Amino acid sequence: MTEEMNYKEAYEKEHLKCADLASRVAELEEKNDLLEFKLNRIKTNPLWTSTASLRKVMHLGIRQYSRLKNCGGPRGVVQKINYKKRENIAKKQFGTESFPDAARRQEEENTIFPRMVKISILVPLYNTPKDFLEEMIGSVQNQTYGNWELCLADGSDKEHAFVGEICQAYQQKDSRICYQKLEKNEGISGNTNACFRMATGEYIGLFDHDDILHPSVLYEYVKVINEQGADYIYCDETTFKDGDINKMLTLHFKPDYAIDNLRANNYICHFSCFDRTLLEGTELFRSAFDGSQDHDMILRLTDKAKKVVHVPRLLYYWRSHAGSVASDINAKSYAIEAARGAVADHLKNHGYEHFKITSTRAFETIFKISYQIIGNPKISIVIANKDHLEDLSRCVSSILEKSTYDNFEIIIVENNSETPEIFQYYDTITKQDSRIKVVKYEGKFNYSAINNLGVRNTTGEYILLLNNDTQVITVNWMEELLMYAQREDVGAVGAKLYYSNKTIQHAGVVIGLGAHRTAGHTHYGQSRENLGYMGRLCYAQNVTAVTGACLMVKKSLFDLVGGLEESFEISLNDVDFCLKLREKGYLNVFTPFAELYHFESISRGLDDQGEKAERYNAESARFREKWKKQLEAGDPYYNVNFSLDRSDYSLKIKEN
Secondary structure (H helix, E strand, C coil), rough: HHHHHHHHHHHHHHHHHHHHHHHHHHHHHHHHHHHHHHHHHCCCCHHHHHHHHHHHHHHHCCCCHHHHHHHHCCHHHHHHHHHHHHHHHHHHHHHCCCCCCCHHHHHHHHHCCCCCCCEEEEECCCCCCHHHHHHHHHHHHHCCCCCEEEEEECCCCHHHHHHHHHHHHHHHCCCCEEECCCCCCCHHHHHHHHHHHHHHCEEEEEECCEEEEECCHHHHHHHHHHHHHEEEEEEEEEEECCCCCEEEEEEEECCCCHHHHHCCCCCCCCCCCEEHHHHHCCCCCCCHHHCCHHHHHHHHHHCCCCCCCEEEEEEEEHHHHHHHHCHHHHHHHHHHHHHHHHHHHHHHHCCCCCCCCEECCCCCCEEECCCCCCCCCCEEEEEECCHHHHHHHHHHHHHHHHCCCCCCCCCCEEEECCCHHHHHHHHHHHHCCCCCCECCCCCCCHHHHHHHHHHHHHCCCEEEEEEEEEEEEECCCHHHHHHCCCCCCCCEEEEECCCCCCCCEECCEEEEECCCEEEEEEECCCCCCCCCCHCCCCCCCCCEEEECCEEEEEHHHHHHHCCCCCCCCCCCCHHHHHHHHHHHCCCCCEEEEEEEEECCCCCCCCCCCCCHHHHHHHHHHHHHHHCCCHHHCCCCCCCCEEEECCCCCCCCCCCC
8 A cells, every 4th residue: 555655656746747737848848939920020120231230240249258257367369379389389290291292192092902093082173263172172282192083063153154165175185084064953962863873883982072182191091991991081171271281280190990979960061982882772961961960971871881980190181261151150040940951850760869069169060969868767966975065065065956866866975084983973863864875995195996996886777987076067967967877888977176276177088198107187177167178178078087086977887897906096097997998899978068067186185296106106007017008009098199298289390
């Protein structure tokens, strides 16, 4: 009877909650209708339409203000200026200076690969300016690898008949150039599909009609096809202005294949080249996604690919000019909705339902994906503690007071505290909240052993390792972590952590970074408002490791890899744990949407002096030996062109 009453009470509770939510949805819909009516009335007002130019100037000023704000104040502006200075020095090595000299060109031209694959480069043409067209074709003809064909499908109007004349002149001189005049312009998708129908190559490369290729790009691609069996390849890229590739605006050095990055942001973009067999049973471009047809295509083909390879060299030059997406996404506003649709279609194909895709503050086409929480699984929060009543109290209070997720337990692992007040606190909180439990660890301080003991005393499906010197900021922090941790392909999930001055303490871990060449935190010390390198502080992404200061993982996976390695008593145990998960084939994820303060080193001090420094050096040496192969290969999510001496994605600068 009691059990029946409990079910009835639970049903009534959920029924009331649903009714309340339905009422709130109805209110919001009513407000939305009213706002749409008012907005349409404004847009049709003659005064609004007549002030378009003035508003453009105003928005330009707002954007510049936002850029300064995103730096996080004067300190952030100084950091940005210094970063740009280093970047400007490094830029020189990626323009024409990076082109092969005569000796290198001859070496590449004379190379005979086991597979001398033919690459069909597809270029849809539409009213292409004469100089853009000739520079584009010239960059293909200048390739050091010669087994290519250039497929040009021309949808230009009559006023741009010169496009066809120029292409036909090139075709007569070079049989590798194929040209077709289309009866009508079919848009980016239709014109590119026409190019594909002309193609006879084993591999397909996608090239925009106003951009430029590095002379060695095809050579490098055929090399990884032969050496790694690559069936989908991409490289690093830059935007340039004024018709000069040495006048670079934005240099994009990309991570290796990272599915969560790709879902949030089409970071692969150019220069995509792939085995044409990947297109069996599917289309190249789908017109429904015009504007982001490449994002849709990349999501579909990388899903099918057996070996996606990133060539970490800047080999694609994306021209920035009026009307290009490289210049302004608003030039093609429909691209935003197309991108959202492409990601939604991809997620549905992977079995996800009831997700939400929203733009982030970084850019309209950089997305936050909110996955549905399946069920109501129990989360076990494990907190190690020795004394430090104030820190622990602040941490626990923030969990209890701010968290919107309520199915959790807190396991505090007590490690030889000496102050009686802490035990009084334990007694009080365990009586006040049955979800809180204290277990004792009586050995010397060993972070790994303490947390392993805590996990053995948990009853939840998910483990959340949490430092006692943290404080919750975002109320749905557990949901944001859980939505990734519940995925079958994900291992550990980490949060975005700040120091008390709102500068970043953790936003993902890179192996090999830092003086010890073990592991370091990216964007370290930057302002909370900072967008990060290419917006990477604004979207969830794959990383090699996350900090154990706030780490969620399935309990089954924690057990699968043997928990935290207890030979790493204090440091690097979290990175080691994440690498063990990667060895088992799991992805690790950093999400910026779960935010906490981390008053690091308050609990136990820094590791830079005396016995602590000796211990850290010994653990670093052990880590470098254990993960030697991975460290030599480099972090797959951190481009080799970045310096390992800085955490701000600064480029390596060649010494003269």
